[in-house]
Amino acid sequence: MELIAKYWAPLWATITTIAMVIMALLAKTYAKRESVDTLHSEIKRLDQRLDDLPSERELHRLQLEISELRGAILALNSELPQVRRLADLLLENELKERS
Incomplete structure (x- = not known):
């Protein structure tokens, strides 16, 4: 228990740094929900226009x-x-x- 109390600040800094790096990598890899919603609405609009064509x-x-x-x-x-x-x-x- 003393070991955790003694190294709490560097341990916490390491954990948060690793978490931020993981979040940054995930943000680069996956699309944001706003972007997906925007694309979904554009696809719906294009589908409607295609339905109106002869x-x-x-x-x-x-x-x-x-x-x-x-x-x-x-x-x-x-x-x-x-x-x-x-x-x-x-x-x-x-x-x-x-x-």
Whole structure:
């Protein structure tokens, strides 16, 4: 018991130093809870954004509809000169009647 009383201060300093070294090594090795919570919330947010994105099937259907629209527009493009010609004739006729 006298041995412990005599060397109490150096013994306690050694124990606390070893504990601090262990804590420092653990802090370097493992992530802090705040960091893990932050990453967890970011992952949840990204998962929500991914859930809102269209599926592969929906994108394919959209591509097909765009292709159909492209075809319809090309078909209308070939008829536009005829419509323009008719509109010009109607305008010319209207202007002649007013004169």
